[in-house]
Amino acid sequence: MAKIGINIATGSLQKEEMIVGIDLGTTNSLVAIIHPESRQPVALKEHNSSSLVPSVVHFGDAGIVTVGEQARELLVKEPSNTIFSAKRLMGKSYNDVRNNAHLFSYKIIDDNTDSLVKVQVGDKFYSPVELSSFILKELKERAEHILKTPVTKAVITVPAYFNDAQRQATRDAGKLAGLDVLRIINEPTAASLAYGLGLQKEEEKKIAVYDLGGGTFDVSILQISNGIFEVLSTNGDTYLGGDDFDNIIRQYWMESSGLEKEVFENDKQLLQEFRLAAEAAKKALSKEDNFSVTIREMAFTITKQQFETLAKPLVDKTLHACANALKDAGLTQQDIDTIVMVGGSTRVPLVKESVAAFFGKPVHDEVNPDEVVALGAAVQADILAGNNRDFLLLDITPLSLGIETMGGLMDVLIPRNSKIPIKAARQYTTQKDGQSGIRVSVFQGERDLVKDNRKLAEFNLSGIPGMPAGLPKVEVGFLINADGILVVKAKELRSGVEQSIEVKPQYGLTDEEVEKMLLDSVTHAKEDIATRALVEARTEGEQLLASTEGFIAKHVQMLTPQELQDTAAAMQALQLALTMEDKDLIHKKIEELNEVSRPYAERAMDEAVGSAMKGKKI
Known part of the structure; x- marks a missing residue:
């Protein structure tokens, strides 16, 4: 007998399982679904609480991990055990983040290598994948609690500028949290879907997505045609966001109070009180003309006009990025049909007015800017669930494809659910001095060790001239053509030695076998x-x-x-x-x-x- 879940909150009958949309953000994260009755996207939240879960992880005594609001409250008290902005470390090595390492209050390991960065908490070492998986697990449990039904499948969003390594890291984090990640989609694409853009096949549009979050800013120029989203350009600043708007108010008050800088260095609690009051001021000034507050018996005020004068240089910085994005896409302001606003900081009236003036047309901000990306991910999830028949999904690869690397690990070049035709390549090198050949073994599957996946083909790239280990550059390229035929090529770039092999379509797996491989990958993720x-x-x-x-x-x-x-x-x-x-x-x-x-x-x-x-x- 099949079990039917009933959601106490909505009183509606639930399906056995749902595919959720997840916005894994730098500052906040959230989950959304398409409501089974209204068929509208909604962000999940408990009664009278926010849909936003702060992307903060705290490690307590006896290995207790807390995520969200509770963890955020410990940022000041226990900075070295409280991890924020893990998303900025995704797919990065220490060499990538060394210039900004001072901005993190926790310990980032400097092992001077190009391997993935690690965070040290006590005597444990965590990768950004593990840190993000704690946030995703919290979101999964929250969704299950609200929906009263298991949640195992998700669509997760990432910034348009995320590279292959960062997307793969996001996929791994989902898998570790017990989620089968059906798609990784770009945040600007998700925001556009939330506004119903691109859902009509004949629609042709150019869209600017202006995304000003808590800690990051980016602008993406998209082109939609035949339901296909193409990112033409992206620009921004990964260290500019709502926090900076709070900071300018805080600085203004700190200077007017005449308190020395040392006072704040010695009293972190006072610094936090100023920060929270500044955040409250920014929010209030979106609706009011004045704001007043008392901090430790000192009175502070700020007017909307004063705030806008202070904020103008920050807003100008974002408009400069918009101009660069247009230039890269080879377009002018007049070419843009629609402007979509994303991120809580776009609620600042000055931001909305400046962006509308820059593009010369009104902006779209009807959908809650904090939730718009997650809502769009839910629209995409609904399409994947087969509930939205009007939307065409291109043919996709059923399982990930990759090659075996040192230690018998699977290195994925084409993640499952990638649209085909598709091309991907990555560079490898030799492990031993004078090594003259490299064996390329091609595997299909979702497990981390190749022994648990299915071998499709193998060939040797021989005749590599003798060089010290690490010097040869061997590029392995995968190409799946429109018929689903996989061609694998390996080429040593310094000498030009190359070899290729063709692997036949669909790799003879039944749907049941594919399903089993996916299930295994989630159950064995940990x-x-x-x-x-x-x-x-x-x-x-x-x-x-x-x-x-x-x-x-x-x-x-x-x-x-x-x-x-x-x-x-x-x-x-x-x-x-x-x-x-x-x-x-x-x-x-x-x-x-x-x-x-x-x-x-x-x-x-x-x-x-x-x-x-x-x-x-x-």
């Missing part, structure tokens, strides 16, 4: 990600041992006896850690070996630079 993290940590550790050994053999005369002794001990400790099943321990020993070797590695670098300056060969 152990898969743990295994992947362990394999990656071991690979990183082995590479560090090999490079340290090579370095010492070459520069032994530069090291003091003490340094040699400390390095040997650190190497031995790392070697031992590699034999254990504990990724945090391996990362810890990698960090310790890096600490020991940093001083003499820097000396060697200085000496090499000095020799080069004198014209000597290094």
